Amino acid sequence: MNTRRARIISPGRPGVGPVVYWMHRDHRVRDNWALTYAALLAHQAGTTLVCAHCLAPSYPLAQPGHFRFLYDGLREIARDLAAQGIPHIQLLGDPPAEVSGLARSLDASAVVADFDPLRHKRSWMARAGEALACPLHEVDARNVVPCFVASDKQEYMARTIRPKIHRLLPEFLEDFPELPRQDGPSFPALPGRTWDEAEQAFPALLAPLPRFFAPGETAGRAALSRFVRVGLPGYAQSRNDPSIEGQSGLSPWLHFGMLSAQRAALAVASSDAAAQDKEAFLEELIVRRELSDNFCLHSRNYDSADCYPDWAKKTLDKHARDPRPYLYSPSELEEGRTHDPAWNAAQREMTLTGKMHGYMRMYWAKKLLEWTPCREEAQAVAVDLNDRLSLDGRDPNGYAGIAWAIGGVHDRPWSERTIFGQVRSMTFAGLKRKFDVEGYIRRVEAVFGM
């Protein structure tokens, strides 16, 4: 494999035990560069590979439904790993402390972790790096072009990162090797929790499953095949029409790493769909998505109103005292009780299904700027609702999307309006010109049982 996908977080001294793959973002067995790299290190060191995952009950803004979705995915992973001869060790608690404790107890040769740019994950890596005696590596298995290879600075907008990514695609958009079966010695008594012990210690794992998305790697791959077959033809047009099912619906699996974006890119690129549909999808899946990781890696305040560009802060401050005809409390917003039926439908779509249509997400976040007292509150409400209620929330795409909608991140100044200043605004009348708004509201009612 291309080892530019990996980098060393802390050097350390290799022990004589197994390589530990610390899975915490890319929850899958197939198409996983971090797992492939860990297997390679184990092979080179003449040792075995074990996979460890630590459920973190205090994960920021995660809800019982998120834990259940992840947990069912993990049980499938443990079965698939066992078929490959790789033990899965389930931990529960504070991930860096648990994983470094495990690595010490096994005298690990190395720990290989998933790359993730989010603040709490960077802190996990720093703490694990300090606590581990052995080397700690991380591998970007989420992006086609590794985030730390694509660019070493915060990119201004899609236009600036696109050529960098496109230049590197021939090097990184390659097929995945088969993961070889591990026939090494078995481990008689590995630490970790049984599923029963984990459920007893953390009952959120038994919360009801989300109704509209089935968890796990198999379900994610099935959704991809369905999309390539029936959703991709016409995607370039249909993705921006919330009154029909025009998007792929893949974001929950992509967010949990149950589906590899690179696998999706390869499937779409090799399909016989029209070039414009393939290009439109690959632009979202690769360029926009990888821009979000770049944003979160390089902007420390990616989830607060401090991350907006100076021009946007200035123009929003200038309009901070503009009269706001409607102001809603966080609970009125969460319950979808505004004067705007399209916004209410979008909010309910998210609450009921765990996912809002992408076009409505833009409108939804922009309206929060109009209907809350200031940009700081709009930003905080948007992050809180999106992260708690969306299955694909707590993701760099969400932080970049909200910062784009409210704070002009990755955008440019537009003509000046009330409240928004030069940040691009969206209106109900604009929605009506773009698509059948009544059709969208009816679809939410009919399909999702509003």
Ligand code: FAD
């Ligand atoms: P498709 O159109 O089928 O796209 C396929 C994949 O491409 C998506 O799953 C996603 O991984 C990626 N993608 C598509 N659009 C974008 C985009 N604009 N930016 C980055 N990646 C993109 N996406 C999330 O994954 N989680 C979030 O919490 C999230 N919150 C958002 C909040 C706001 C305010 C906005 C404006 C956007 C947000 N997005 C978020 C980005 C985008 O709306 C979703 O990725 C998309 O709607 C997911 O549905 P899909 O998989 O059917 O998309």
